[in-house]
Amino acid sequence: MKYLLLIFFTLTLLMHCAEPRPVYESFEEYPIYPYDDLGFTYTPEQTTFKFWSPNVSGAKLRIYASDDPALVPEKEIELEEVDNAWTAVIKENLLDRYYTFQVTDHDGNVLNECADPYARALGVNGNRSQVIDLKSTDPAGWGGDVRPKLSDAKDIVIYELHVRDLSLHPSAGIKQKGKFLGLTETGTLSPQGLSTGLDHIRELGVTHVHLLPSFDYMSVDESRLDEPQFNWGYDPANYNVPEGSYSTDPADGNVRVREFKQMVKTLHDHGLRVIMDVVYNHTGRTEDSKFEQLIPGYFYRFNEDGSYSNASGCGNEIASERPMVRKYIRESVEYWVNEYHVDGFRFDLMGIHDIASMNEISQSLHAIDNSIFIYGEGWTAGNSPLPDSLRALKANTPQLERIAAFSDDIRDGMKGSVFHHEEKGFVSGAKSTKESIKYGVVGATLHPQVNYDSVNYSNAPWANQPQQCINYASCHDNHTLWDRLEISNPGVSESRREEMHRLSLAIVLTSQGVAFLHAGTELLRSKGGEENSYKSSDEVNAIDWTRKSKYRVTHDYVQGLIAMRKAHRAFRLRTTEAIQTHLNFLDTDDDELLVAYEIKDVPNDNWKHIVVAYNGNGESKYLDLPAGSWQIVANGDTVDEGGIGRAVLRRVRVDNNSAIVLVKK
Numbered sequence: 032m033k034y035l036l037l038i039f040f041t042l043t044l045l046m047h048c049a050e051p052r053p054v055y056e057s058f059e060e061y062p063i064y065p066y067d068d069l070g071f072t073y074t075p076e077q078t079t080f081k082f083w084s085p086n087v088s089g090a091k092l093r094i095y096a097s098d099d100p101a102l103v104p105e106k107e108i109e110l111e112e113v114d115n116a117w118t119a120v121i122k123e124n125l126l127d128r129y130y131t132f133q134v135t136d137h138d139g140n141v142l143n144e145c146a147d148p149y150a151r152a153l154g155v156n157g158n159r160s161q162v163i164d165l166k167s168t169d170p171a172g173w174g175g176d177v178r179p180k181l182s183d184a185k186d187i188v189i190y191e192l193h194v195r196d197l198s199l200h201p202s203a204g205i206k207q208k209g210k211f212l213g214l215t216e217t218g219t220l221s222p223q224g225l226s227t228g229l230d231h232i233r234e235l236g237v238t239h240v241h242l243l244p245s246f247d248y249m250s251v252d253e254s255r256l257d258e259p260q261f262n263w264g265y266d267p268a269n270y271n272v273p274e275g276s277y278s279t280d281p282a283d284g285n286v287r288v289r290e291f292k293q294m295v296k297t298l299h300d301h302g303l304r305v306i307m308d309v310v311y312n313h314t315g316r317t318e319d320s321k322f323e324q325l326i327p328g329y330f331y332r333f334n335e336d337g338s339y340s341n342a343s344g345c346g347n348e349i350a351s352e353r354p355m356v357r358k359y360i361r362e363s364v365e366y367w368v369n370e371y372h373v374d375g376f377r378f379d380l381m382g383i384h385d386i387a388s389m390n391e392i393s394q395s396l397h398a399i400d401n402s403i404f405i406y407g408e409g410w411t412a413g414n415s416p417l418p419d420s421l422r423a424l425k426a427n428t429p430q431l432e433r434i435a436a437f438s439d440d441i442r443d444g445m446k447g448s449v450f451h452h453e454e455k456g457f458v459s460g461a462k463s464t465k466e467s468i469k470y471g472v473v474g475a476t477l478h479p480q481v482n483y484d485s486v487n488y489s490n491a492p493w494a495n496q497p498q499q500c501i502n503y504a505s506c507h508d509n510h511t512l513w514d515r516l517e518i519s520n521p522g523v524s525e526s527r528r529e530e531m532h533r534l535s536l537a538i539v540l541t542s543q544g545v546a547f548l549h550a551g552t553e554l555l556r557s558k559g560g561e562e563n564s565y566k567s568s569d570e571v572n573a574i575d576w577t578r579k580s581k582y583r584v585t586h587d588y589v590q591g592l593i594a595m596r597k598a599h600r601a602f603r604l605r606t607t608e609a610i611q612t613h614l615n616f617l618d619t620d621d622d623e624l625l626v627a628y629e630i631k632d633v634p635n636d637n638w639k640h641i642v643v644a645y646n647g648n649g650e651s652k653y654l655d656l657p658a659g660s661w662q663i664v665a666n667g668d669t670v671d672e673g674g675i676g677r678a679v680l681r682r683v684r685v686d687n688n689s690a691i692v693l694v695k696k
């Protein structure tokens with residue numbers, strides 16, 4: 032009997048050892064890892080490593096003393112699967128050690144060694160992850176860091192900025208050129224003695240600085256930062272770590288983490304919130320991306336023929352609808368909020384993501400902080416195998432919870448389609464654009480006086496509430512507003528184009544919804560006519576601060592409009608119903624290029640009756656005013672709440688290509 036038992040136990044043991052790992056036939060069968068500790072968990076006594084990849088036969092962890100690619104590992108450990116995560120616990124102090132993962136597939140193929148998809152720190156170019164003590168990267172006062180006050184999403188004025196553009200121009204007067212720390216310098220001046228950088232942004236009065244991709248991206252080689260290199264950064268490499276080239280030392284993973292936090296802290300201290308431009312819709316690499324090499328197939332969508340689908344136009348698209356991808360994105364944004372105190376997210380090509388994932392992300396972020404702002408591009412750059420009805424496209428915005436979309440309707444209504452460079456828009460005298468402007472005025476919501484059939488792209492309102500609509504004239508994509516107006520208005524004088532430019536920004540800053548400005552547009556920013564400057568030189572992309580004195584009128588005008596918007600609730604109505612109640616378009620039916628409206632009796636606004644008009648005509652027009660005595664507070668080049676000129680009765684002249692705002696006395 033004893034022998035029989037022994038044989039039985041031995042056989043059981045042998046069978047257990049020889050038991051092959053499960054092979055899953057479809058992604059739906061993959062078991063989920065439900066906990067939030069993927070990546071590493073560091074203490075001085077031990078570090079735990081975990082990653083999820085259910086459909087491979089084995090996985091390895093390698094520990095390195097440095098990020099030097101020539102250096103061999105100090106340690107190589109076979110990972111064990113515990114609760115569906117490949118796991119290793121190393122009872123040593125691994126502080127600042129670098130590490131990688133590598134898997135073997137079911138056919139015995141050893142795939143590429145990769146950084147941890149959940150990496151919190153990285154060496155140069157993100158090839159190796161790093162174990163750091165995140166607590167030790169907190170700048171002074173980090174525990175007391177608070178988000179600047181914001182009472183409502185409608186109060187937001189966004190300033191869209193590339194980290195490098197801010198400081199690279201010789202006129203910036205900023206020492207930490209191209210770095211996160213460049214955004215922390217105060218007292219910086221242009222050669223004409225006008226403030227630049229952080230001081231400039233603060234004085235302009237915007238509420239949020241939206242940073243172009245500042246997570247780790249691929250295209251700038253961090254090993255040769257002494258050479259000029261530029262990229263917008265829409266080629267993600269590591270989603271949970273700041274970009275190395277914007278730090279003062281990309282090799283030491285602690286530095287970029289600390290400097291990013293220092294930037295956020297300083298911006299918060301100056302009353303500015305911080306938005307990250309996030310690009311979860313695709314990865315910079317495809318076949319050899321870390322997701323593909325560590326968790327083959329799972330993170331991407333595929334066409335029926337097995338090829339990568341490509342709604343991003345960048346070679347692949349992420350399958351946000353799969354549970355562990357959805358979880359990855361949610362945990363990533365939560366991490367940026369919790370660890371870095373980020374205040375909002377702009378989702379690149381949000382139309383690739385599924386609606387359910389976006390809503391789960393919104394709920395989760397708003398549970399952390401109710402004032403976090405989320406918006407995205409409600410379109411794609413190509414077709415997706417996931418049906419339109421399931422994706423976060425602009426037309427599906429009503430199904431998105433507290434997530435806003437960019438209004439290309441007003442953008443192109445103002446200045447012409449981005450796809451037809453010579454096309455004019457409302458501000459440059461193109462007829463048939465009036466309803467697109469009115470659509471923007473009401474923040475893409477339902478209003479009885481908008482004729483939706485005549486709006487350029489949308490034949491229905493797509494915003495449930497005005498905070499779901501981002502109104503803008505231009506952004507990093509396509510021509511700058513100033514270049515576009517030059518290209519589409521040949522032979523038109525510079526002063527006339529300045530009028531058109533100011534009218535565009537006046538429309539953005541007086542319309543309901545959320546206002547968005549491309550950094551430098553207040554200085555008539557130019558990229559020398561280049562449209563897609565994603566990898567152009569610093570000379571093309573950097574903000575030229577000498578323009579601040581040259582175009583001082585426009586700068587002061589934008590600053591004045593922002594202040595007026597922030598001071599008057601009438602320009603930031605809270606709900607669709609409030610817009611329907613308080614905002615009434617005036618009859619300008621006999622003029623295709625004159626839009627006028629009144630806003631009346633808005634609670635908590637000392638301006639009880641306001642008239643706003645936009646004249647897209649090349650000549651001045653007269654507008655009949657409601658009864659009473661009216662004071663002009665803004666015209667085509669000046670904003671003055673104290674009043675411009677004498678009071679007017681009955682009718683007012685609206686200059687060519689200009690806006691006017693009047694208040695009843």
Ligand code: CA
Nearest residue numbers: 247248249275
């Ligand atoms: Ca990088």
